[in-house]
Amino acid sequence: MTFAWTPHRFAGGALALDVANSVVLRFDPARRIDRFAVAEQIDDFPRAASAFCAERALFGPLKPVRKQDRPAFISLREAIDGHFRRRVQGEDARLELADLLENAATILRQAPSADDLGLATAHSALRLIAGPETERMKICPNCCWLFLDRSKNRSRAWCDMAVCGNRAKASRHYHRKRQEIAT
DSSP states (O other), X not given: OOOOOOGGGGTTSSHHHHHHTTEETTTOTTTOEEGGGSHHHHHHHHHHHHHHOTTHHHHOSOBOOOGGGHHHHHHHHHHHHHHHHHHHTTOOOHHHHHHHHHHHHHHHHHOXXXXXXXXXXXXXXXXXXXXXXXXXXXXXXXXXXXXXXXXXXXXXXXXXXXIIIHHHHHHXXXXXXXXHHXX
């Protein structure tokens, strides 16, 4: 199966969320896909992030995470997802915050250069923790990705209207037509 990092894959609105969203169908063990499990995909991600990520102006061109630093980077990704997902769900996220801060500190200590993907991801996560945008964070009801709702009236429902929004609308239409036929 071929895969490409397209603009849809960067619908999170922040690099930290785009990295967390690299796991597709996170809560469906049968269909879960970790895009960073394939070396080529994790190596291609920084180039795509430099082109498509909403925060690309903050970090410029990025370099891939070194092979020896990947376990720490994956731990950071999981900590980002755990902390922000719990916050969006209105749950106590103090333990997840501690985990996120510990993982970010590890990345900050070991990053080889300022243009390292891990370093940029840690900075993005720290900006989200410290900034007001966490109040605009949501979970897509279709794919369960985290995203920032930057719409004026905070009414954005899906991570990407062209993908998840269309799928949800098509599903509702399909079920409505089937029900009409059945009655």
